[in-house]
Amino acid sequence: MKPQRRNTLAYAIHASLLVGLTLPLMAVAQDTQDQAKTLDTVTVTGTRIKQTNAVTAQPVFVLNREKLEQTGVQTVGEILQQLTASGQALNAKFNSSGNFGYPADGGGIGAGSAQVDLRHLGSKRVLVLVDGIRWVNESSASGVSGSADVNTIPLAIVERIEVLEDGASSIYGSDAIAGVVNVITRRNFEGTEIHSYYGEYSKGGETTEASLTIGGGGERFNAVFAASYYEQKGISSGDWEQSAYPTPGTGVRGGSSGTPQGRAIFCDPSRPAGSVGFCDPATDFWYDVTLDDGTTSPVWNPADPDAGTYHGFTGADRFNFAPFNLLLTPSKRKALFTSVNYDISDNVRLHAKALYNNRTSVNQAAPEPIFVGPFAGTGGIADTISIHEDNPYNPYGITLDANSNFGFVTKRPIEVGPRRFEQDVDTIYFNVGLDGLWNVGNGYNWDVNLVHSENKAEQRFTNGYNVAKMKLALGDPAVCAQVPGCVPLDLFGGQGRPMTQEMIDYIRTTQIDSSKQTLDLISANITGDLFAIGDRYAGFAAGLEHRNYKGEFNPDPLRQSGESQDSFAAAVSEDYDVSEVYVEGNFPLLDTLDVSAAIRYSDYSTFGDATTGKIGFRWQPIEDLVLRGTYSEGFRAPNLGELYGLTQFGATLVDPCGSTGNPGPASPDLAAGCLAQGAGPNFEQANTQITTFTGGNPNLEPEESDSYTFGVVYAPSWAEGRAWSDRLDFELSYYNHEIDGAIQARDLQALLLTCLREGGVGTVNCAGFTRQAGGNLNPPENFLDNLGTIETDGLDIKVNWIGPEWGWGRLNASLQATTVFGYEAIDIDGNKSQREVGIEVSDSAIPDWQTNLQVGWTLGDWNVNWTSRYISAVDEACSNVPVGEAPGCMGGVEFNTLGSTTVHDLQLGWRNAFALEGLKLSAGVNNVFGKDPPVCLTCSLNGYDAGTYDLPGSFWYISADYRF
Template sequence: MNVQRKTLTRAIRASLMASLVAMPLMAAAQDAAPDTTDPTRTLDAVTVTGTRIKQTNAVTAQPVFVLDRQKLDETGVQTVGEVLQQLTSSGQALNAKFNSSGNFGYPPDGGGIGAGSAQVDLRHLGSKRVLVLVDGIRWVNESSASGVSGSADVNTIPLAIVERIEVLEDGASSIYGSDAIAGVVNVITRRNFEGVQLNGYYGEYSRGGETTEASVTIGGGGEKFNAVFAASYYEQKSIGSGEWEQSSYPTPGTGVRGGSSGTPQGRYTFCDPSRPAGSLGFCDPAGDFWYDVTLDDGTTTPVWNPADPDAGTYHGFTGADRFNFAPYNLLLTPSKRKSIFASVNYDLSENVRLHAKALYNNRTSTNQAAPEPIFVGPFAGTGGIADTIVIHEDNPYNPFGITLDPASNFGWVTRRPVEVGPRIFSQDVDTSYINIGLDGIWNVGNGYSWDVNAVHSENKAEQRFTNGYNVAKLKLALGDPAVCAQVPGCVPLDLFGGQGRPMTQEMIDYIRTTQIDSSKQTLDILSANITGDLFAIGDRYAGFAAGVEHRKYQGDFNPDPLRQSGESQDSFAAAVSEDYDVSEVYAEGNFPLLSTLDVSAALRYSDYSTFGGATTGKLGFRWQPVEDLVLRGTYSEGFRAPNLGELYGLTQFGATLVDPCGSTGSPGPASPDFAAGCLAQGAGPNFEQANTQITTFTGGNPNLQPEESDSYTFGVVYAPSWAEGMSWSERMDFELSYYNHEIDGAIQARDLQALLEACLRAGGTAASSPSCAPFTRQASGNLNPPENFLDNLGTIETDGLDVKVNWASPEWGWGRLTAGLQATTVFDYRAVDIDGNESQREVGIEVNDSAIPDWQTNVSLGWSLGDWSVNWTSRYISAVDEYCSNVPVPEAPGCMGGVEKNTLGSTTFHDMQVNWSDAFALEGLKFSLGVNNVFDKEPPVCLTCSLNGYDAGTYDLPGSFWYVRADYRF
């Protein structure tokens, strides 16, 4: 790839050298929207996302999908995130359906969880590889209050200020710099708005979750200025997981994992050498046969007789004793957003204009999880204080009469005190943005458009976690009571009474603690750009754009002191306070070689303070051999610089692993492929994995290099003249676009599941395979926390085809019809790490709460007559499979009898909207009534998905959503 990169770079340098010599370093601001209804129509020169050169062609060399205000309204949703995640080119991305705080820990990329935010993914390449712009200016990345993220929260941009959204379905690093590997989302705000617009919206799911939105937009101006002001309020209420049968019970067939070993009755695993053999086992110091018991239901006073364990109030722990955590979770997380926006343009002279733009957005949101379980003892596998806790024999609630010591006879004690209440994670996020600059016309030659911008943006978040525990206090309260008595507030803790003897308020108050995490990201930009005609080629001109940009990124993550010291029961995290800056210069040109053929080229050089320089280029062509037909294509180099979290983060992550040596609820023996490796690691034939979430130490790497990519597109746009002005057709157009992306040096942590399986197949020891390096086991056979840090480990390849069709009828006596199709098929997706392990993530497979369907298709039908219109949209998602080897409940339907894969059937959601303009005889009032998911289609059951039993990044919430909207403009 490096030879190819150098060749392309030299070619582009030669083609652009003349334009680089004498250009002022400035470019054009985003201007009026192209008319996408006729893709071959000649327009006034405008700027389209994907190039900074003003164009007179609606169809440029690169594929751009435009969502104008009418299309946005027809979706029936009220957030930018929901709109973008309905695109057929969209992949799995965070949204309000992810109740993602809690014991997930922190993802390996240092970006945190992003609870309450909404991101955008294109081509299934991840939100970090999509660049988000607002009016052509880079938007600040989110603060998740749990890390320093590399993704933008698109819901920090209120829908009320949006004029249109342009989605570049192509790589564009040479035009915009880092992150634009999978594509670019450019949100164009309202600019030339006249009058007042009031908007009110109310909607509700069939299971609750009311949505309310209200906004006011005011615009106007005079001879030398114009201004727009908008204010909006949005509130989404929650839906509990208990409202849907599938997400209410962690039982086979629901798609929710088989419950938790942290139960209200407690689980006790220990060894007492003095006790005799019995039905509950006997003491084996190697850990193969220990007590693994739980308290009988209905017990008020635990009874344990070491001489006759079977006569007490305990029984051996089984899968039937696991705790149903599901009803405490949320199907839809609540959120409130308040925002104000202002934009002003003032003509300083005939050719120079001052522009200023500002936004403030506040979001409060909440996640909820089941009451936090207490896990103490080495089997907890946290790698921290909890693993070392000793429960003293003098603890007044210890029924076993012996000291439980991790050094000799203690596995773990688990207890979920439901009396404390659920875990609550409350986020408070502020986003601010200000842009001040100048733009104008330079009357030299044919005239040049230019702009300069100074931008400061900030995203600041605080997360308050309540009903968690201080592990250091747990250690004191479970240890020697004489030591506890010397510490103010300390009282001995009862982990042994179950629900029949709940913790006292005094116990709870001592160990419970509120934890506050915060983070902040700031982005400062100085840029200058110019665009215009360079020189004549025949009867047309070569266009150019050039510019410079300097950006500074600052990221801070301040986890609660308890997290930093390892005293939080929730998880460990280290503080981050880092920054870097980048200076860039770019140029691009568009050259009309023939009357029907244009060739474009772009080159960008970036100098980063973290790793040095990077050069990217792009070539494209546009050929219109006949009036009705346009052929186009691009080849582009891309790169993504490691973000601050990836460079400097250090956290714990609750990785989900299915141990081939004996999965949860299904003790061994392991399959023949793994048996020898399991035995070599000390996991015998009767081993049962204690938990599927294995604490993993993850974090950044300051030596990371940028990801590099090559992207190809080829497209055909056909707007047949024979379908214009006919009795059956006013217009028709077709578009086919092929895409291909290859990423080298992808920043990632190793796939622990694949690595563990490769290790066990190879023999299970470090001597037998390098794959075994991260893995060690306790005497019980349970895995110790592995380390899994980021590196440039991956190669990702994907390609596919976008199909778009639009048709409109003439005005008939009974109305006008429109029809549209947007479809994406993914031909291939392949990700391989540096060890040669191929990811399970591929086309047609559901894995890690994310699916890549073969087809995603949106079909829309419309009818209008006078003041009335009706729209119908069908959103189709093809079937996907999940591997039964990833299902932790072997007896789950769909995976019984040795079946390799479980199928999640194809799904279609139908949406309908009715609009009435000038409603109730009031000019300017538009009234809309709609239902999304008209037929109450439920998402398919997912047996491997982590919460709620379905893939929340691919499918809609269960149940219909109806809404009513009133829009009054005067």
């Protein structure tokens, strides 16, 4: 009968969910027909209604513990970032501290954390749940973030991960625009499991993991306890040739003008070309010089700089900072977790969970460069510094006056040592509540939860400088002598005459930043059957939730006063709360058709209220086929960082009027605009990192979204029980997301290009750009607003096959592929973002295709798994490349292509190894053939896109699990 067949399909799909296959359709049980009539109801992420149909209206991707282990990695973040639906997100490959400042969203840089992005819409638009409960956002020690650090959830406690590939604000509230990640923890665990793991990249980065899990109980009680330790060592960027010896034209080869030999841009008022006593950058002769290599005693000849120990500064003098950075940032994590369930009665259960996770991690950057003078472009104290003529190390014999004849003096003192950023992060989670069954009618399941969670971080920054002390040390020596500890500072000796320890000790300072986020919530939910429609029941779920968010960011006092050479940042201490109510229903209108609907009302203390709805359908016209679709409204409330943060961001902005190493406009259509702004035909921007003042906006409104999906699930009966196939399943899912009022700062690169094409002055797009007398850009302001409209759509393709039992074993294969049809972001001024499908920009890419293929073989206790991960080619705009003579961008070429990449992973497993029941051994290699990521000319730091591609080189590992 058809009803029985639908139950059969549902059981098969539910069974596949439990074994964690990609499609919720692959059956593993041979006795499905017999069990179909005795199905238990289940809850699948994306709906709170318990039901027998695991193929719901919305697409859900599930990885169980076995599939998690087959990835060969030991962190939730790495696993989620390998999904084909995943976009660029922060991970341990981003050595971000000290290089990017603080992004405009007020969330900081999250150094050492791992986030998850779905559909390339950003980690802030993905909701992270643990057992259906909202997880706390990270604090990052550099802001108040709107994203969760998924590595605060130890892999040792995870039973499975469910990923809803659809918007779900009406079910779960804010943030669930691009999708939901629901981590299900281990609960019904019996016995003891000891796990150990060791792995290493071909370039280092040893990884060690160990965990102990104990579970058990009695008739009315069960508990699980887990303790885990994870350590990943770092890899220096200098261990990869691309960073250590970069080829000309790569982003890292563009280098920095902050060099160990120093650089000085100034004019001598005694030798004016067209004025008296004041240097006009437009008409007078300005020196732009650096010391010759090997100089120990600088000799300056103002009439002929090349006759002394100086020469004119060129792109060849720029400093390659990459070898001081890290390809992989080191990290240690220690975690304790416990889950307890006690049956108070036959229908009421007490549940409690607690977690403590500590992470210590390190970022490292090249020794901090010193920039003083107006051309430094910091917008702070450094721009106002003058160097007195009586400074005993000043070789030029004149005062370099910030108000007249001074551009900048810069030096990168290698002798101080690299910048180090050490993070110490604690995550605490506690959940206590009741759940049970209300025996009325067919019964109603209910639960009540009280949750407290917090993420608290501290970051210690060493080998930075106090700019106010530098101003004293470079000023009048007589004034400096009256200040305890002050000694004149030498920025002129290059590597041949390093700064003395006394100088270093006076200006060097340690800075400590801290932040904390707290989430408290109380929720109540109920689900069950409403009434019968034919031989089936209409189901419903309803609930209430109240949440309180608190966020604190306490930057070091030097940052708040502007005395830090690193970045300015303002303190934040704010909170808000939200109360919500939702109701959801599922109605079997026909024998083969279900319709679902949900609505949620939210009341925020910050902006007011919002209401979102969702409708969906599930139609099974024939036994083997399910058609499904959804339409959902979504919203994302502005988080605390977006509302109240105020920071600086060191954006890598390429000046088209004369980029680093490439004087003059990038194209003829920009020349008039550049000239109008005061940047002549031979102008060259002094520094690649142009500081931007960024921050929050307390008047922000929520983002609003419209999303819809349509999918086909096909499990052909003609492929069951065949000589070549035990089961074959297909799934196609189309998605479309459109976001209005997207919270963002303007795309400065796109805005600057538009401004210059419009003539450079006098237009709305030019309002934020001003230049100094020499043509260098002043720090622009770029605050958040509801500026954007973002639209993206694409298709997920999934295929699974299980072969029959042959004498030589059983084969299985699965394919997941995502193709992105379009991605377009347009701001309120009509400027289109450079970010689109097939384009690499701002250290991230949206490939046309991402594909994962897994092939497995099992024979008895042995199994072998092979995975191939494919990323299609992307292009980067040559106009964004900071060096003119870049391979791939020569001869007027508009784009440089980053070729397609395929990485292969191999794993061998042996259960009950050496005849010891419960012992499982595994060994594997990820990136078997050591495929390097494609070289990216525009990417920061290490010359490749760390959010899209694997680390260079192979990673091998071994693991042992013993359960008894």
